């Protein structure tokens with residue numbers, strides 16, 4: 001992969017923000033002026049990593065900071081908050097949740113205080129409500145910590161189509177997408193640096209996970225591609241990548257799934273058969289392939305069976 | 310403070326060790342606990358049940374990729390003839406909140422009492438297929454599946470769209486032209502959210518009431534091919550694969566009813 005052009009102009013500042021104890025440090029890189037990203041790891045969420053696996057971060061304006069995703073645990077949320085406070089004295093006005101997945105929202109509670117508005121897709125509140133009982137059980141079982149209802153902070157401002165957030169000499173354009181990775185995907189565009197924060201609409205290295213709609217995701221990619229950006233920030237993968245090249249591996253994978261599954265359905269072959277045989281040529285291109293590929297096939301198969309309706 | 314912590318740690322380790330030991334000792338029996346502890350009695354009383362794969366064989370993945378969408382197959386080992394046939398297959402998922410998943414009635418016109426569908430699995434469990442032949446004998450085959458949360462898993466991403474499409478059905482036939490007087494494979498796809506009643510909305514504290522397909526009747530030229538009573542373990546958008554034997558050209562028809570009394574039907578012309 002090429003080094004992003006902007007990286008040549010900008011020093012990557014790796015920060016290990018000191019905190020009260022060693023466990024609550026978070027490493028951040030400044031990928032463009034005022035845009036800080038923490039790079040997650042390509043692992044399944046578990047007791048060891050406590051679900052802290054996603055890319056999260058924040059954008060600093062003259063008047064306000066917008067936090068983008070809060071991490072996989074309340075502790076990671078607190079660490080991110082400390083990191084913001086050690087980098088800038090500008091207050092946090094907004095917390096943007098890019099979608100409902102636990103590795104992006106479980107730090108929300110750390111930011112809940114007067115003066116902070118939570119922002120998300122108009123379907124995020126419902127998605128949180130519907131998933132919370134299931135997610136709480138899962139956190140207890142797999143991550144080793146308990147969660148209360150309060151941990152799922154629904155948005156104060158639902159985004160139906162687009163929303164412009166003014167941070168002071170910097171405006172972010174938030175766009176609510178159709179069902180793609182999930183049914184609550186939100187992207188963030190910073191016009192000042194032409195940075196497109198895609199979160200889990202963009203997977204790099206980590207196999208894309210379909211928890212929404214394969215067709216919707218591919219249609220979303222078509223729309224995203226038109227955006228005039230320099231840099232993209234994936235939800236899983238490097239802290240930043242060249243645009244629109246960053247999309248290619250993900251799009252190739254999803255298109256392979258789509259065309260091969262369509263052929264299986266047309267030939268009257270079964271979901272089990274598809275799960276064992278579709279898309280295996282992509283195995284070497286991705287991490288966590290064995291963990292998510294078959295499930296992607298079953299989700300996509302169930303969707304594509306009804307696509308002509 | 311420090312001492313008591315060390316003590317409790319030590320106790321914890323000892324307890325965990327004990328649990329691991331006893332857990333290990335129990336493990337073999339535990340898998341049969343729900344079945345022997347009441348399910349068997351509830352559904353089959355004291356009737357003898359022969360275990361093995363001589364009449365039906367159940368295939369399921371050992372580890373489910375998606376607990377709400379576990380593909381399973383039941384293959385029959387005897388042909389459906391007038392003299393000897395499989396009358397019903399009962400599907401039980403031991404450790405589901407509702408273990409009864411469905412009962413499927415076949416006739417000699419079914420040709421072959423094979424079935425495939427997708428189910429929800431809520432906990433590590435045995436899935437059992439119990440076949441009753443027309444002489445009243447029971448045969449059971451089972452498979453162990455590792456999955457959790459299939460019944461409480463959140464409702465599919467777009468409930469609005471799912472509700473709008475509810476009741477749409479389509480048949481898919483294995484071959485464009487049917488083979489007369491032979492078992493032909495058919496697939497019935499039903500669009501229905503099949504809500505389990507175990508999916509809770511955390512904010513409103515509301516449980517989405519159960520709403521699922523309760524009865525499926527498939528006939529060919531008005532003769533029953535497959536009749537089923539089903540429950541919440543059947544995955545959203547129920548999908549059944551089965552056989553039927555067309556003697557002539559005709560019409561394959563599906564009629565379904567859900568627990569709210571909604572009825573839907575669809576048919577498909579079959580030509581040789």
Ligand SMILES: [Zn+2]
Nearest residue numbers: 099101181200
């Ligand atoms: Zn995600």
